[in-house]
Amino acid sequence: MQEFLNWLKTPGLTHFLIVSGILFSLGVFAVLTRRNAIMVLMGIELILNAANINFIAFSRYSTGTLDGQVIAIFVIILAAAEAAIALAIVLNIYQNFNTVNVDEFNRLRD
Amino acid sequence: MDLFTIIFYAFALLALGAGSVVVFSKNIVHAAFALLFAFFAVAGLYVLLMADFLAITQLLIYVGGILVLVIFGVMLTNTVISVDVKTGTVQSMPAVLLSAALAGMLVGMFWSTDWKVTTQQTLPEATGNELGTMLLTSYVLPFEIASVVLLVALVGAAMIARREKKA
Numbered sequence: 001m002q003e004f005l006n007w008l009k010t011p012g013l014t015h016f017l018i019v020s021g022i023l024f025s026l027g028v029f030a031v032l033t034r035r036n037a038i039m040v041l042m043g044i045e046l047i048l049n050a051a052n053i054n055f056i057a058f059s060r061y062s063t064g065t066l067d068g069q070v071i072a073i074f075v076i077i078l079a080a081a082e083a084a085i086a087l088a089i090v091l092n093i094y095q096n097f098n099t100v101n102v103d104e105f106n107r108l109r110d
Numbered sequence: 111m112d113l114f115t116i117i118f119y120a121f122a123l124l125a126l127g128a129g130s131v132v133v134f135s136k137n138i139v140h141a142a143f144a145l146l147f148a149f150f151a152v153a154g155l156y157v158l159l160m161a162d163f164l165a166i167t168q169l170l171i172y173v174g175g176i177l178v179l180v181i182f183g184v185m186l187t188n189t190v191i192s193v194d195v196k197t198g199t200v201q202s203m204p205a206v207l208l209s210a211a212l213a214g215m216l217v218g219m220f221w222s223t224d225w226k227v228t229t230q231q232t233l234p235e236a237t238g239n240e241l242g243t244m245l246l247t248s249y250v251l252p253f254e255i256a257s258v259v260l261l262v263a264l265v266g267a268a269m270i271a272r273r274e275k276k277a
Contacts, residue, residue: 009111011118013225016155019122021216023148026129029209033202038183042132042145045176049152052164060159062225064232066240069161070249073241076164076171077256081263083176087183088271094187 016057024050037090037100041083048079118158125151138188142181149173160231163238 023046030043052072059068094100124147131144149172156165234240245253 009115011115011158013227014220015118015122016159017220018217019125019155021220022126022213023129023152024216025209025213026126026133028212029205030133032205032208036138038180038187039138039141041183042141042180045145045172045180046129046132046148049149049172052168053152053155053159056156056159056161056164060161060233061227064228064230066233066237066244069164069237069241070244072161072164073167073245074252074256076167077260080171080175081260083179084267085263085270087179088267090183091186091271100187 013057013061016053016061020050020053020057023053035101035103037093037102038087040102041086041090045079045083048075051075114158117154121151121154121158124148125155138184142177142184145180146173146177149177160233160237162236163241 027043027046027050030046031040034040034043052075055068055072055075059066059072090100093105097104128144128147128151132141132148135141135144149168153165153168153173156162156168
């Protein structure tokens, strides 16, 4: 017990990894349960953030180089592109079908 | 309890609490604003991990860009006054079990693995200079590909979102 309290008092690699693991699971839960397409997108953003925390934590504590941070920059770039495309698709679907419920998208055209 | 520990727990709890609000809130506008706090807290964690440039990038791109896009999406696809019932959840029980199992597995793995950890601090105080050098030397090919991907994504998003003229 004392050992665990001491572990809690000195945040290190494992602490950051555990935070990112829980954040990842929250994102997976949102993707699994939400039927609103925009909520699914928010879950994906949480997952990408959790992955980024892992990259940067390993860059700081394990490798000691900046390679992890460069990869994290690419993740952020692709997340921006993904959000733009996905919201364009969602808006277009809303114009055509008048719904954003992912269970009701079963046709690719009118 | 030094300052690093206090700040770490503050940002970690803010990230997980805001993340939970995003996931469990029935109101999609509340979820979108909770996402703001989650992104902000993650930026704080980046600062603690000596990634100053990435923390600023996170604030600019996620909070300033992606979140605005998401809120645009919420405004354009929902009637804000009446909370849409379709933002509710389905299949909650299996999803809770699966996500809890995933979280338990990940945390157990992170906890039990003996990670190779460097004891001394080797990252520079300000990372911007070195990150720029790396992007234009050893990572120049992914950098160029990412720029093309962004261009294609912008053109594609503009194409897809454009309102078609009903002829």
